[in-house]
Amino acid sequence: MTIYLPPLDETKPEFFPPVYTAMADPDGLLAIGGDLSPERLKAAYSQGIFPWFGIDEPLLWWSPSERAVIDPTQFTPSRSLKKFVRKQGYRVSINQAFEAVIEHCALIRGENQVWITEEMRAAYTRLHKLGSAHSIEVWQGDALIGGLYGVGVGALFCGESMFSLKTNASKTALWYFCEHFSLHGGKLIDCQMMTEHLASLGARPLARDAFISRLQTLKQQVTSPALFRSQWIELNHD
Template sequence: MDETRPSAQLLLSAYAQGIFPMAHPEQEGRIYWYAPDPRAILPLDGLRISRRFRQTLRKKPFEIRFNTDFEGVIEACAEPRPGQPQTWISEGIKEVYTELHRLGFAHCVEAWEGDRLVGGLYGVALAGLFAGESMFHRATDASKICLVHLVERLNARGFSLLDVQFQTSHLERLGVIEISREAYEARLVEALKLECSFA
């Protein structure tokens, strides 16, 4: 088995068990598998929008699209960030998620400013689960606005679980909470019983 590029089938099986992959940049992109405890999720009725950000949303500063440039989004997410010269999004990760996109399981939300992609996020939809993988922005608030549109779509399509994997101070301000692995797995079981379509 290629330790730098899992198969699409293996990836879907892992998500159904609450496990996700990350590549280790210092080990030539070797894949490691994670099921953190606690696990970070964004309750679909718990997104926090500040007064200032609500004003930004009303202005509609970007055109929001779904699934029109998946490769552009994942490439942008893989770019090194300040203080992080390396990334867990390896070539193997990009390849398998792009395959999942072609198969209808991986999706993206994009923020456009004219013909320029200025923000986005991507993840995997499986039954009533959406597993958020990464996001990026090249303009202020672009990724946050994509998250708002993601939550709106998941609610409209009947999803029950938005997994964001790890907590950060930024995500906490948006309403992300941590739950035990046991509680996450219980929610996952219920989410996998649903019949939802992201597209």
């Protein structure tokens, strides 16, 4: 039975039903309604829950039975990717163009995948200004050609979406972020639901119970203050 959350309930923005009560069909549907206030969003991610809904749909909250996750220490770029990035002159930054990244992520979605609504964009932009949502940007010259964004929860990064306008741009964003994230104390990247594309990038499935157990530990861990500081990321391409 799906729980309906009251909208704009300022007294209990942290309230969600237990994740084990999520529906089996559709897999992971946990609650309907509520709001996208920063307090509600931060509470959701800290409990292993995320919003996902389309235009003209109610606000839907999910905690699927299986998560797609990436161990940042296990992402190994191929020689061809390193050579390609060096040849193309790609550069990568963090938190220098959050609103542009989320806008691109919204624009590249197909007609049946319009879930980054204006409401979602505004909500995550507010979260970014409060220091909880972050973007990774890939540039070629002065042009933004790829990137990703998500929410930080301790040593866990909850990835929301990525985009690519040039070959290997999103893969470059993930490569640079994995190394930078791991260097500054990050332990795990949550990709939410498994897809063939995520699997090709090294994501692996993790059962909900195991994910929630990891989350309980990771959200208590402190990362370096330098992790999400607005900056350019420099890696060794050798």
